[in-house]
Amino acid sequence: MENQQLLDIAQEFGAPVYVYDAGKIQSQYNRLTEAFSSVPRLKLNYAAKALSNLSVLRYLKSLGSGLDTVSIQEVQLGLRAGFNPEDIIYTPNGVSLEEIEQAAALGVQINIDNLSILEQFGHLHPKTPVCIRINPHVMAGGNSNISVGHIDSKFGISIHQIPHLLRIVELTGMHVNGIHMHTGSDILDIDVFLYASEILFDTAKHFKELEFIDFGSGFKVPYKENDIQTNVGELGQKLGGRFNAFCEEYGRPLTLSFEPGKFLVSEAGYFLARVNVVKQTTSTVFAGIDSGFNHLIRPMLYGSQHEIHNLSNPEGKERYYSVVGYICETDTFGSNRRIREISEGDILCFRNAGAYCFTMASNYNSRYRPAEVLWLDGKAHLIRERETFEDLLRGQVEVPDLFEAKPAAPVGGAQQTNGNRPKGNLKIKSAAER
Numbered sequence: 001m002e003n004q005q006l007l008d009i010a011q012e013f014g015a016p017v018y019v020y021d022a023g024k025i026q027s028q029y030n031r032l033t034e035a036f037s038s039v040p041r042l043k044l045n046y047a048a049k050a051l052s053n054l055s056v057l058r059y060l061k062s063l064g065s066g067l068d069t070v071s072i073q074e075v076q077l078g079l080r081a082g083f084n085p086e087d088i089i090y091t092p093n094g095v096s097l098e099e100i101e102q103a104a105a106l107g108v109q110i111n112i113d114n115l116s117i118l119e120q121f122g123h124l125h126p127k128t129p130v131c132i133r134i135n136p137h138v139m140a141g142g143n144s145n146i147s148v149g150h151i152d153s154k155f156g157i158s159i160h161q162i163p164h165l166l167r168i169v170e171l172t173g174m175h176v177n178g179i180h181m182h183t184g185s186d187i188l189d190i191d192v193f194l195y196a197s198e199i200l201f202d203t204a205k206h207f208k209e210l211e212f213i214d215f216g217s218g219f220k221v222p223y224k225e226n227d228i229q230t231n232v233g234e235l236g237q238k239l240g241g242r243f244n245a246f247c248e249e250y251g252r253p254l255t256l257s258f259e260p261g262k263f264l265v266s267e268a269g270y271f272l273a274r275v276n277v278v279k280q281t282t283s284t285v286f287a288g289i290d291s292g293f294n295h296l297i298r299p300m301l302y303g304s305q306h307e308i309h310n311l312s313n314p315e316g317k318e319r320y321y322s323v324v325g326y327i328c329e330t331d332t333f334g335s336n337r338r339i340r341e342i343s344e345g346d347i348l349c350f351r352n353a354g355a356y357c358f359t360m361a362s363n364y365n366s367r368y369r370p371a372e373v374l375w376l377d378g379k380a381h382l383i384r385e386r387e388t389f390e391d392l393l394r395g396q397v398e399v400p401d402l403f404e405a406k407p408a409a410p411v412g413g414a415q416q417t418n419g420n421r422p423k424g425n426l427k428i429k430s431a432a433e434r
């Protein structure tokens with residue numbers, strides 16, 4: 001998007017604000033489908049966790065995408081956005097059997113990643129088709145938080161447990177219709193991906209009724225000019241060819257699925273924030289913005305480097321700044337960045353703000369979460385309002401008279417009770433019941 005368009009949006013909707021360029025989402029979607037055009041049955045299931053605004057979900061649906069979800073709430077959002085249940089895959093980790101049953105009752109594709117739940121689910125619902133998430137034990141991913149396919153990871157069923165897995169499938173008579181892996185995000189090396197895929201093909205041979213193989217995601221996107229990125233063209237050529245050959249071996253056509261999040265929406269996103277203060281210290285010039293890691297946590301959580309531009313002074317002289325937020329602890333978006341000269345009131349733009357930015361935003365420091373705007377066909381559409389004080393109060397229960405002074409109980413008098421807690425067995429509701 002152009003500077004002026006972004007500035008106009010900040011002017012119209014206020015800052016901080018997230019802006020998503022629908023055209024970029026579409027071009028990324030097309031890039032990936034074209035890279036795998038040799039595969040007759042290809043399915044992209046957009047990973048909702050990256051950016052789950054209903055309008056973005058609907059837009060991806062209009063492009064032909066399915067949806068990858070990790071919680072019952074994401075499933076519900078997907079249904080609300082109009083996805084058919086069969087176009088939603090549900091890949092939870094560490095959730096209760098009840099939640100999985102709830103998702104199954106909604107008709108979505110279940111993907112199970114541990115033997116205990118698989119066995120229980122198989123006994124209770126042998127007719128519901130399930131996909132199985134395998135842990136291929138490869139080290140892939142940009143950093144340890146997002147490397148999830150290695151031997152110490154909590155995700156997936158270990159390839160060393162295949163015999164046990166097969167026994168469960170046989171004894172319960174369940175129908176396994178898919179095999180899945182997701183080894184991590186920001187994978188640089190295609191060969192690691194291809195290596196893990198071979199493990200998935202080997203595993204797939206054990207199951208006779210497969211309909212699809214899901215290779216997860218993890219495509220690395222560029223964060224700055226000339227940054228490395230996954231070569232999806234090369235991956236499409238290599239994996240696509242290998243997949244087609246596997247289908248021949250397997251004896252029937254299968255669908256190749258991916259569940260990209262970052263690849264589809266990261267570069268489409270811009271986060272705009274106003275500079276509150278420029279503060280020169282003895283060693284550094286800080287630009288303090290009207291935001292913090294409550295809105296964009298990736299730099300503090302993962303050390304992510306989001307490019308920062310000064311939209312208000314695009315021709316200014318470049319100087320070095322540390323861009324910081326207003327949260328009352330270290331809250332740094334970028335240190336010693338070369339940015340066009342910043343003045344108080346300028347609008348800064350953070351790039352790659354589409355994936356895992358708004359969805360990871362919080363109300364920390366009792367701040368409001370920002371508005372979201374979708375830029376579609378040359379027009380800006382407000383798709384989420386900025387929060388207000390009412391949003392901070394929503395759900396809080398102000399118990400009347402809770403802290404009124406009470407007369408002290410007489411010594412040796414009434415037995416002390418435990419607040420309002422009911423007597424007898426306390427049944428704790430599960431998340432699904434709640």
Ligand SMILES: Cc1ncc(COP(=O)(O)O)c(C=O)c1O
Nearest residue numbers: 047182185217218259260261262
């Ligand atoms: C199961 C699963 N699928 C897909 C994704 C999306 O990954 P990415 O955003 O790197 O494309 C994730 C991200 O964590 C995931 O956990």
